[in-house]
Amino acid sequence: MSEKGAVGSWSTGLCDCFSDCGNCCLTLCCPCVSFGRIAEIVDQGTTSCCVHGTLFCLLGGFTYFAGIYTCLYRTKIRRQYGIEGHQCTDFLSSCFCSHCAICQEHRELQARGFRVSAGWEGNVQMQTSGVTAAPAVEGGMSR
Structure with missing residues (x-):
């Protein structure tokens, strides 16, 4: 069973x-x-890697709370990219195969053109790196 509007699948398998x-x-x-x-x-950079990582660690001390937290982001990725699936499978893979699920999400973002280790700002800079300076004004600026 898939969610409404889903049109694709993960770029790699869960166990790849x-x-x-x-x-x-x-x-x-x-x-x-x-x-x-x-x-x-x-x-999209609204919260830093450090904040998410710290929350993951704090929740990791309690049974399956870290899995629930990662499940929310797995579902977000699926919805953003129209990947088939269901919240139930997101939950199961995030709780019982968490390392494989995180690796799959990383590979998916890479397949979508992100350099995951660079973070949001690094990816934005890479996309806009062709623009290094404002265009020159012919004749200079004057009043």
Whole structure:
């Protein structure tokens, strides 16, 4: 069963973790960093990676609360990009396969053109890097 308006699928599978070993190792050792980076991009920089990572760590001390938190962002990614799925599968993968789910979300953002490690601001700067200075005014400025 899929959500209304969904037209696509994830660019990689849930268990394709080893297609990006750097991301896999980071997520295995520090899932709070991986998740924080993803959430910052999904929220378009309204909250920093550090805030999301800290919340992930704080919630991680309680049963499945971190999974619920990451589930919210998995659902946001699916809705933003029209990926098939359901909140129930988002919840199950986020709670019981959290590392694989975070890796898949990272790969999805990469497939969509983001450099996840650069954060939101870094990605915005990369997109606008062609504009380095204001255009020159012929004859200079005068009053």
